[in-house]
Amino acid sequence: MSQLPPDLWSRPRIAAALATCDMATVIEGVRTARGWSQGDLARAVAYSQSWVSRVVNGQQSLTVTQVHDLARRLDIPLHLLRFDGTLQPDADAAPAAPAPEPGRAADTPAALLDGGQLSVDATIAPALRSITGGQRRMDSTSPARDLLPSAVAHVHLAERMLLKARGTTHHSAVSAAASEASGFAAWLHADQGDMGSARMHYRTAVIRARQAGMRLLDVYMLGSLAAFEIDTAEDPELGLGLVQEAEYVLGPSAHPTARAWLACVGALAHAGIGDRSAAAHGIGRAEKEIARSGNTNPPWPWVFAFDQAKVAGYRALVGVRLRSPHDARDAFAEASGPQARGAKQSAVLKVELAAAHAEAGDVDEAFRLAVEALDTGTRFGSARVVDRVRSFRRRYRGPQAACVRDLDDRLASLVNAAPSSGYKSG
Known part of the structure; x- marks a missing residue:
């Protein structure tokens, strides 16, 4: 079997499909990448061609066992499909056979396992968010390696609740809670130097925010991914592109806290590229935004107002990257400083x-x-x-x-x- 392209799983369309377990798109992506016909694909997975055709056309539901079997046969990383550690095929299950006729028990979609649809009520999203909030508070005093297992488990829990919330009035709120959970897991992975997992969780956070239909949450997660690419992955060009996408989503009349923060992240990207003028312009835009009266009441998901001290902190970081040490030291002195963090x-x-x-x-x-x-x-x-x-x-x-x-x-x-x-x- 030929090797898959190394960047296949990070391509935007495939990454989004992996995050939502859209197996039709993932399998079709593998088929295209290998240059296979549908017949070649059917032979590789040992299923009938008609069944494979229904799968790639989104007409065939898959059981959890079938998802595992297809992933194994096609070298699809299970951990990217949100199934590792949470859903496993039966230990004594026989190798998967072609799907039975619709209506049989084995044809039950993965989303409806665990005994059928379970109710999701209005308490689920706040409960999930409170768990993430508690984990974030512990982050200031606890090693990331201690928090990471529970944070990843919480992401899986949020994803399971999201599946159960599909088609209900609670789907948007649970999507937002899942976005926050993935965003925090990304932060912890980045702290541990696991760049691939951090990037995957940040991208999932963006997807979930968009499913929630919450523009500011979408912008916050896009900006967080941008800051990760700029500051941790040291790829300011990619980060700048994400900032520009977030600015487009945000629009010209958004809350000043969001605009100030995003302008500072963009300034950091420009500084990383070496564009002194654009970086200074970004910091200037942020200073104008924080002076607006509406900035005193930050919108969720921001918790604190983006104030002069925070802008000064970004100005200091920009000064370091532009090799302006005296400007950087003055700005650090103006900022609230490490004591407030x-x-x-x-x-x-x-x-x-x-x-x-x-x-x-x-x-x-x-x-x-x-x-x-x-x-x-x-x-x-x-x-x-x-x-x-x-x-x-x-x-x-x-x-x-x-x-x-x-x-x-x-x-x-x-x-x-x-x-x-x-x-x-x-």
Whole structure:
């Protein structure tokens, strides 16, 4: 069997189909990528050609067992289909045979298993959201590696509830709750350096927000994916494209909090590309938006108003990327600073500020901040923080002062202690 293209699963149409378990689109995508006819596809999966035709045309429902069997035969990653760990075929089930005639028990769609349709009422979405909210609060004091298993399990729970809510008046609210759950799982995966899983969950969060029909949630998740691509994946061009898509969805007359935040994310993308003028324009737009009277009451899913301190924080990040250390240090001083943030986000900002100090020639202060960030990163098991400290050290080309050697020793100790420390770099 020929190899599938490496980027097949990340192509927008296929990624969306995987996230919603749209097996017709996924299977047709595999067939096209391999250059098969429908007859070739039928032979590969050991089903009849007429049955395969009904599947790819969306006319044939699939059982969970059949989904697993087709995924195995076609090399479709099960974890991308939202089935691993939650739905499994019977342990003693025989290999799947061609689908029986409609109406038989084996023809029951996956969405209706677990004893048929179960009721979903108005309490489900708030309950799901409260779980995500509790997990987010714990993120400021707990290692991501400790939160990740429960966050991923919560995503699966939300997806199951979403299937049960299909066709009911609660579908939109449950979709929104599932979007928030996936967005938080993405954040945790990014903190652990698992870029592929983070990207997959962010994309799912966007899809679920659109299914919910909530424009601001759609923008928030698109912007979060953009910030991930810009800042963590270091792909500002891709991030800028996502920002532009989010701005189109947002429209010209949206809430100032959303517009200010998105302008800052866009400014960070422009700075990553090296476009100083566009970055400054983005920060300027954000400052105008936060001065509007309506900015005092942020809309959901924003919790806090996007204020002057937050814009100053982005201005500082822009200054670091544009190699303007004095501007960056002034902006960091104006911002609310790491003290107002969670420990891990504080550490990320300390590494950025360390880079600004190093650019300005203040080596002792730069490496003091880097050491503090490293201590936080190791304490919380955050690959994102530790890898940023390593990146800062790699970029430094100045004199080998005592503070530099101290950081080198700490990084070397971390590598030597890695097997027993629980820290894992992505």
